[in-house]
Amino acid sequence: MRRPPAGMRSHRQLRHVSRLLRHRFQRAIDTEDMYPVDVDGFLVRPSQHATVIPKTMAKAFRDKEKEYKAPPDDRIYCRACSTFIAAKIDAAGRVKCNKCECQHCSKCGDKWFEMRGHVCRSRDEQDAFKGLEQGKDYQICPSQR
Ligand SMILES: [Zn+2]
Numbered sequence: 282m283r284r285p286p287a288g289m290r291s292h293r294q295l296r297h298v299s300r301l302l303r304h305r306f307q308r309a310i311d312t313e314d315m316y317p318v319d320v321d322g323f324l325v326r327p328s329q330h331a332t333v334i335p336k337t338m339a340k341a342f343r344d345k346e347k348e349y350k351a352p353p354d355d356r357i358y359c360r361a362c363s364t365f366i367a368a369k370i371d372a373a374g375r376v377k378c379n380k381c382e383c384q385h386c387s388k389c390g391d392k393w394f395e396m397r398g399h400v401c402r403s404r405d406e407q408d409a410f411k412g413l414e415q416g417k418d419y420q421i422c423p424s425q426r
């Protein structure tokens with residue numbers, strides 16, 4: 282039996298594919314394990330399927346993607362409402378939760394209190410870690426022994 286050419290897919294098939302895509306993107310938004318979205322081994326983006334993926338879903342997917350792409354230790358979650366805010370950066374500054382507008386520190390992820398000023402709580406730990414990394418660098422290179 283011969284298959285119909287790709288351009289002649291029936292309406293039913295197209296409806297099925299659209300539903301499948303929406304389902305896949307929604308699952309990726311809900312669960313990190315379901316990210317990224319692929320169809321038959323090919324990665325797909327909401328922008329490639331703008332006719333079947335609603336704009337709100339595409340936006341939710343892009344927001345989640347920012348979260349998933351940041352290593353778990355580097356993610357800043359709102360201390361008040363658990364919404365993902367941003368990935369940590371090396372400089373301390375204020376980042377605001379989009380949902381409840383609560384201010385956080387872009388470096389340590391802690392809550393940022395305007396009135397008392399902010400000191401990164403984990404700075405000592407970070408410095409200790411840097412020391413360790415340096416020590417490791419000195420130890421490698423066996424040819425110098
Ligand atoms: Zn919040």
Ligand SMILES: [Zn+2]
Nearest residue numbers: 386388389401
């Ligand atoms: Zn901080």
